[in-house]
Amino acid sequence: MVDLSTTYLGLPLANPLVPSASPLSRDLGMARRLEDAGASAIVMYSLFEEELREEEAQLDRFVHHHALGHAEAQTFFPESAQYKGRLDSYLEQLAALKSALHIPVIASLNGVSLDGWVEHGRDLQEAGADALELNVYYVAANGGETSAYVENLYVELLAELKRYVGIPITMKLSSQFTSVIYLVRLLEEAGANGVSLFNRFYQPDIDLDTLEITPRLSLSSSIESLLRVRWIAILHGRVGLSLAVTGGIHTAQDALKALLAGADVTHLCSALLEHGPERLAEILADMRAWMVDHEYASVAQLKGSVSQQHAIDPAVYERANYVTVLDSYTGAAGVRR
């Protein structure tokens, strides 16, 4: 019997398959099915800073201050006592997940500004979150900001969140960093318990009929996991915090590669949205079968065994893909052209 257990953010987990932030966690039934399928922990859907702000602005505009200043119509909406803000709904759902599930629940905060919203981390901790994922995505569209400024923003945000919570925090990062190792080290120094590589976001798309820009999000594919695998492999052994791969994990093969590269857990989202929670059990079974076939006793044994430090040709992780790919078309030495 192979031992699939792993440790992530200090949490002992039964296996390395952790559903990532997705609508599945909005539904208790779905969450239970994930647990039944073998999920070892669950990352809740994100509490978006943007959504909270938009909600506040909408309430402010249309409920609190909807006055026209007209004698006959001083307001337009009844103020509902039952109105529940997104934050409150999130906390309720977090508490509900905690009581419905036996596995750890990782709450997810998604935002970027420093003006106080990370305080909500404390509410999440109080509502029972076992850890927090801080999902930051900053588009440095202002030409005056240096790379260091942007990196520092992440560090500051983490430091701010640390002021409010004592539970482990993992940072979900974007792939748009020049020096990933350096940044991860900075984050580790600032107290991060893990990093999760890499987030996927809406991309602006141009509607050719209206020439309007519309956000678009498509489900991931396995190929996307390779970028993550590379950076996990490079990080493994160079940093002390937990490592997670998120994005493009669809099969046991994808997950195994991530673990071999050095990930402590792999997150799943698109695969579960496409095929349902039970897909997780299939992936887990396939992983187990591969490990049995390849005579691995435990995840601990294989974890990081093909990291850059341990790889047969570590330089491949550093080499630019273009050369590598061309190289792969070069015939074996003994073959005549």
Add this chain to the structure above:
Amino acid sequence: MPAFHNPVTIDGNEAAARIAYLTNEVIAIYPITPASPMGEWADEWAARAERNLWGTVPRVVEMQSEGGAAGVVHGALQAGALTTTFTASQGLLLMIPNMYKIAGELTPAVFHVASRSLACQALSIFGDHSDVMAARATGFAFLASNSVQEAQDMALIAQAAALEARVPIVHFFDGFRTSHEVAKISGLDTDQVRAMIPEAQVREHRARAMSPEHPVLRGSSQNPDVYFQARETVNPYYARMPAIVQGAMDRFAELTGRAYRSFEYVGADDAERVLVLMGSGAETAEETVDYLNRQGERVGVLKVRLFRPFDGAAMVEALPSSARRIAVLDRTKEPGADGEPLYKDVIAAIAAHVMGGGSRFAAMPVVVGGRFGLSSKEFTPGMAKAVLDSLAAERPQSHFTIGIHDDVSHSSLEWDPLFAGDAHDGTFQAVFYGLGSDGTVSANKNSIKIIGDAMALHAQGYFVYDSRKAGAVTVSHLRFGPCPIRSTYLIADGQAGFVACHQPVFLERYDILDKAADGAVFLLNTPEAPDSVWDTLPRRMQRQAIDRGIRIFVIDAYAVAERAGMGKRINTVMQTCFFAISGILPRDDALAAIKAAVEKSYGRKGRHIVDLNFQAIDESLAALHEIDVPKEVSSRVERPLPVPPGAPEFVQKVTGEIIAGRGDSLPVSSLPVDGTFPLGTAAYEKRNLALELPVWEAELCTQCGKCPLVCPHGVIRSKVFPEELLTNAPPTFKSAPVLGKDFPAGFRMTYQAAPEDCTGCSLCVDICPIHDKSNVSRKALNMAPQPPLRDPERANWEFFLTLPEYDRAAVKATTIKGAMILEPLFEFSGACEGCGETPYIKLATQLFGDRMVVANATGCSSIYGGNLPTTPWTVNAEGRGPAWNNSLFEDNAEFGLGLRLAIDKQADYARELLDRLGPRLDDSLVAGILAADQSDEAGVRAQRERVARLREAAAALDGHDARELESVMETLGRRSVWIIGGDGWAYDIGFGGLDHVLASGHNVNILVLDTEVYSNTGGQTSKATPRGAVAKFSSGGKPTAKKDLAMMAMSYENVYVAHVAYGAKDVQTVRAFVEAEAHDGPSLIIAFSPCIAHGVDLKHNHRQQQLAVKSGHWPLFRYDPGRARQGRNPLHLDSAEPSIPYREYVESETRFNMLWRSHPEDARRFLELSQHEVTQRFHHYKQLAELPWGEVVADPGDEPGGKD
């Protein structure tokens, strides 16, 4: 120091509604200003499951009209429930039939009335006693409250007394005075309320209920033999009533320490001159009498609380025996009577006393009567004193008026506007000028609470609103003081210790410092730097500041708010400054209190907003500067005239004065006797609301005409004109060769905006479909900052107005481009920025304005259409235009039908006269008139020309018939009758009439501006409200579907019906209007009208229309009975099958999406139902539209039962 027991800071409506809610089981409501908030409170408390005295949640039901509410009240009372309602004005009138029944059956109930003027020569939403006086014969008792405190206390006393006496009571207080006055009062706790309500009599009431367990007959029909006697059976109940009311007052006094009398005299015990009045004016009278007596006079005031049953003996007993001269003031007018009701009651009571040998008075006192305070006209200490002074004359004037200058009947007494007494020594008085939407009023209400809570001070707030909605001005009057505040009038000129101007543009419009007292503090929000502000103040203002020693503080509140991330919300900034410099509370305490209030109102739902507010509060102090007031006036700025000097005399002398805020000073003679006003006056009022204006890029434009179509204010126009007219054009005037083969060569097209009338809503830019190929953000129309454009564009606009109109007969009106060349006769309304209703009205005036007669239901459209000072309805160069009238809310369809019938009758009569006079007239002229085809513009014009010739011909004829013909011949020209109103009218209160008019077959055009909610009264649910929408009276989301008015109308088969949304398919809208008007029978256009009450910014107006259509919420179709007569299917669908989920539409509007946060399960259920409905309905319409018509319409002879 006053002792407040259980202090609360609330307005009169809330004070009365709290008691009504606690002491009733069924509450039937219908919105009407200024009583709507009482119903809203009741509904909100019920939605929160708050319980009444008996621990149960009252059942609150909104009805289709006040008539309906009164019927429900009657029924619920008959079934034994404690039942109440709230209303005012016309609403009370609609309740009168049931009030006779309720009283006739001796049923205990209390109606709470925020008393308001009745619609006579004009509607008015403001306060007087016309409504309650009109109901005084119903058999109800009438109990008046004079203050917010009394609105609460009398509500309870009334409830107790009604139960004990079995006589129902109208408890009334002055609308917009007491109903909307925010005051700190002593609240009542539940135990006190319980102690007042007689449980035994509650059970007796229940025991009298109609019940099959002990059935009776009530409501019989009686004959001459017994009706009269039966009517007299109730006398003992009325005889007991005054004592019961006084008894309830006395019990109340024991419980609370607040003692009231049915007739309460205050003043000198030996007063010779006495005022008698009821309502809020009594407080001012008391304040004045107190002062005068301290000055050595001997005067008094009798406050009448129980007006019916009128206890004459008690009234006499309450007057001091020393009274020699009595002036009775009525807040109502009974034209043609020899005195108003209270006056006649008083005089009759005194006469009866004297005639009966009573000896209260040494001699019969002289009693005079007068009118005051109609429609919330100010009643000040100066006026109260003037009446008392007039009593000192040898022969005091009776039938006087006070508060106006009557130069027609010379009824008015003169008064000293500067007389103030000493009531405000030690009172802090502050006046704030704000913009309706900038939060000034809510901040001031909040300040009153803060000060009221923090200190043992009496507090009062009164708010004066604008009649327009876009860019509305609000003036807040706040008083704080150690003594009870009886000043039921506004802060007078020269009285305010603090004046704030929250919008720099007001300096141009109002004499802000007129209100300032000597040594006052003035706070100005201005973008000017502190060292240059002084020079921007008007000369008059500088003079006042110097003469009165006024300290001036300035802040750039918009900059502070912007920096704090609060956008344009300056209320917190200005409130902070008020507390910082007014000195009313210690600064730190005040700031802490503001912060606490912010936290309380936003709490968990808006922590970020709390932070932003805190930041704004902290930054405000740093940005606040006191400026030096120089010793000399240096400004070159003069306030501009309210209307241009070239305006017609009436506009200058009357309209302009009202615009300038000096309407109170207009004498009676300046006003029309019958409520008739000239059209086109909105054009004279330049409000300069827009921060940005649309700028036309002629070279990009394809001249589609969409921008003038969607402009809610008729600001952007197009004109086609001969090129040679450009010679005198201003240098920046733009035009381009007109495109399209419908126009002759050498003509040019221009699109021009009226810069000073634009509200900056940007919908014209939003609808513009043309993008610069190299820069998609640049359109053929773009917004640009107003200030540099104002002067050149004003010159361009003036030039544009000089260009001639294009020949109407040559325009293809079914195209947008063509229709938009036609001159709109509806312009610059005071509707909200981005209003979704006004484009439809404007379109109708473009197509038919020169022949329209309009019946307009009360509502938004009657307010932006006809609220003084100005009207957007206007005339063309020939002087023709829509003739407009607003009858009532409930009868608009019938009113419009009356217009049609009169026109048709007169046209018939004119044709008969033509027949009779035919031999004396030109045969071809008569034949031409009688056979005229007026179905197009050319035909209409030809007939007008023929009628003009007929007028000349008739003038030359002698005899009665010729004179008769002259008086009716204009009806021979085509008249287009339009019946316009909102969904509240069409779906609810006016539906019965609408239905009847549709069924009548007469040629009227009905335009329903469907905002799916009662917009004008503040967003209450109508039967047009869609399922799942949150609105007032549906705080848990409307559980039932929107009524399908179109389907109902189509069932009549002879009715033209169209469902339109101009922002989704403009051509369909234009076609529908043209077809509706052409249809010789009733036409109904149901027009989707986005409204700010939907909780979406109106800059997205078009997007919302498109989403509504695409989601299937608003299918577009036209049902034309004319097609059926041609053997074709009359129904034509103009929109495709729903192409987006219904959810995509509803989640874009606050009215729907807030339900997901309050009642998610219901929201989900409603969404599923609605999705099902829109799919089903579209399917149903599609099936109907696809029916093979010729085969379906069979020979009537084949109908079942048609043979044998």
